[in-house]
Every structure is written in C-alpha cells, then in structure tokens.
Amino acid sequence: xxxxxxxxxxxxxxxLDLASTRASLLEIKPESAxxxxxxxxxxxxxxxxxxxxxxxxxxxxxxxxxxxxxWASVPSLRIPDRTCAAPWRETHTGPLxxxxxxxxxxxxxxxxxxxxxxxxGPRLAAxxxxxxxxxxxxxxxxxxxxxx
Numbered sequence: 001x002x003x004x005x006x007x008x009x010x011x012x013x014x015x016l017d018l019a020s021t022r023a024s025l026l027e028i029k030p031e032s033a034x035x036x037x038x039x040x041x042x043x044x045x046x047x048x049x050x051x052x053x054x055x056x057x058x059x060x061x062x063x064x065x066x067x068x069x070x071w072a073s074v075p076s077l078r079i080p081d082r083t084c085a086a087p088w089r090e091t092h093t094g095p096l097x098x099x100x101x102x103x104x105x106x107x108x109x110x111x112x113x114x115x116x117x118x119x120x121g122p123r124l125a126a127x128x129x130x131x132x133x134x135x136x137x138x139x140x141x142x143x144x145x146x147x148x
Contacts, residue, residue, distance in 0.1 A: 006045065018046050018047055021042075021046045022043070022046045022047060022048045025039065025042050025043055025046055025048065026043075026048065026051075026053055030057070031074075032072075032073070032074045032076070032105075033061060033064050033071040033072060033073070033105055033109055034071075034073060034074070034076055034099075034104070034105045034108055034109070036057050036060055036061055036064075036109075036112075037061060037105075037108045037109040037111070037112035037113075038108065038112070039057055040054055040057045040058060040061070040112040040113070040115075040116050041111070041112045041115060041116075043057075044115060044116060049116060054116065058113065058116050058117065061109050061112070061113060062113070065109075066102075069106075070102040070103075070105070070106040071102060071105050071106050071109045072102065072105070073098065073099035073100075073102045073104070073105035074098070075096045075097060075098040075099075076096075076097075076099070077096070077097040077099075077104075078093065078094055078095070078096045078097070079094050079095060079097070080093040080094040081093060081094050
C-alpha cells in the first residue's frame, strides 16, 4: 500500500525506489531538532516510521523541548546570491539566517511529532518528557542574526 502523500506519484506511475530511500535516510545523522523532525517525517513517508530509528528520533525530540515549549534552533536558512548556480559547492554564498523565535523549528517538530504519534501515523508511544529542561541563554530569544 502506498502512503497517502505518495499516491499522486503512484497514480502517475512514477517509479520510486523506497527501499533505497529508506536505506539512505537511515544513514543520516541529524544535528539539530529541525533536522531530526524532517527525518522523522521522511522515515514515515518512506515506510520506516515505526522502526527503532524513528522511535529514537521521536524520543530525542520530546526530550529536547525547552522549558518554554519550543525547540532550540540553529541558523539553517541560506539565501544565496541569485548569480550562484550551485551554492552547495561553494562557501559563503549568502547570509545564513537564524530562527531567533524558534517558530520554524518548533512548528516543524510539532508537525513531525503529530504525524508520528497521532491518528493516521504509526502511533508511536509518546515518550515521557525530560524533567530537566531549560533554555540556555544562547537559545533564548534574541534579535535576528545572520552569519556568513
């Protein structure tokens, strides 16, 4: 059975190699809550959303929630100069923007957790949150930042 979000591709007779996709996804070592949340979603779409890797990622995300209910973010949005055709091959291709209010990161995590543990998802058991959560000074709200 094809996952509902992939039905359109199946209807178009697109040939997806989900086994290779799953294998590649399972090799990824996410470095932030944002990346972990995206990986949880991808594993679910690729049919690996109930495996041990997805469970560990969900547990990590629940444990990483900050005291104010958000998740820490790291600068991850780069807007390259429009003349740069392959920004992934170059360094310093444009400013790197942070998520100082942690909105994009928290929305991404909440969506992934909802899909992983809610109706229609693999219904992973909800892990217990960490009792020792606190936002570090670096993760607290600060003005917009940009690094090169």
